[in-house]
Amino acid sequence: MVAGAGFRKNNWGDPVSSPRPKKILIVEDEQDIAQLLKHYLEKDGFHTCLATTGLEALKLVSSEHPDLVILDLMLPHLNGLEVCKTLRHKPETALLPIIMLTAKNEESDTVVGLELGADDYVTKPFSPKTLVARVKSLFRRLERTNDHKPTSLVYGSLQMDLTRHEVTVRGKEVLLTAKEFGLLAHLLRHPGRVLTREVLLNEVWGYDYYGTTRTVDVHVRRLKLKVPLLNDSIVSVKTLGYKLLDQPRV
Ligand code: CA
Numbered sequence: 001m002v003a004g005a006g007f008r009k010n011n012w013g014d015p016v017s018s019p020r021p022k023k024i025l026i027v028e029d030e031q032d033i034a035q036l037l038k039h040y041l042e043k044d045g046f047h048t049c050l051a052t053t054g055l056e057a058l059k060l061v062s063s064e065h066p067d068l069v070i071l072d073l074m075l076p077h078l079n080g081l082e083v084c085k086t087l088r089h090k091p092e093t094a095l096l097p098i099i100m101l102t103a104k105n106e107e108s109d110t111v112v113g114l115e116l117g118a119d120d121y122v123t124k125p126f127s128p129k130t131l132v133a134r135v136k137s138l139f140r141r142l143e144r145t146n147d148h149k150p151t152s153l154v155y156g157s158l159q160m161d162l163t164r165h166e167v168t169v170r171g172k173e174v175l176l177t178a179k180e181f182g183l184l185a186h187l188l189r190h191p192g193r194v195l196t197r198e199v200l201l202n203e204v205w206g207y208d209y210y211g212t213t214r215t216v217d218v219h220v221r222r223l224k225l226k227v228p229l230l231n232d233s234i235v236s237v238k239t240l241g242y243k244l245l246d247q248p249r250v
Pocket of ligand 1: 028029030072073074075
């Protein structure tokens with residue numbers, strides 16, 4: 001018996017549906033670069049959609065729900081940095097993977113972009129194959145993070161046991177409230193990334209929480225008091241929110 005078109009077979013010979021192809025939003029106003037990227041990504045099995053301005057990018061993120069965004073820095077109507085910042089501000093797109101395209105002379109902007117939460121960047125001119133490789137490697141990295149649900153988190157001499165709900169610093173237990181624990185766990189899961197107050201509020205307190213972003217500030221302050229190691233390691237980022245440094249600053 002021959003399986004119908006569009007079916008693959010698993011080890012037992014049953015047809016299985018293929019996993020949904022990942023959709024990538026390409027944000028680039030230079031048409032030749034955009035088309036080149038589209039061609040190479042689609043050749044590799046990705047679905048794509050195109051935006052040529054920052055505003056269009058934000059609209060397409062809402063309507064197309066892409067799995068990843070390739071974001072050029074220089075764009076008409078909201079540049080790449082503004083688009084990145086806006087996406088990171090909204091809870092539903094706060095963790096959407098972003099690869100920035102930058103030119104060599106935009107290096108300082110690249111730093112700002114990474115501070116704002118871009119996951120990776122590629123400098124122009126680049127080979128499309130390199131970019132496709134970076135896209136795949138970012139997806140692999142994210143899948144590993146999702147598959148691997150740790151039962152403990154470590155940050156310098158700090159250890160969080162997520163199943164026993166215990167925090168120790170150099171083996172000595174620190175007593176935290178449930179929200180302080182949740183906040184610390186969220187920061188430890190996203191080191192190096194700027195987390196806005198809105199995102200923290202939604203992730204730790206929940207969408208239906210009836211409070212203000214000041215709640216986050218209060219809890220960060222308490223966390224720092226209880227765990228001095230975090231004092232210099234949780235940094236506030238301008239008016240945006242907080243970031244846990246990749247490594248504790250000691
Ligand atoms: Ca451009």
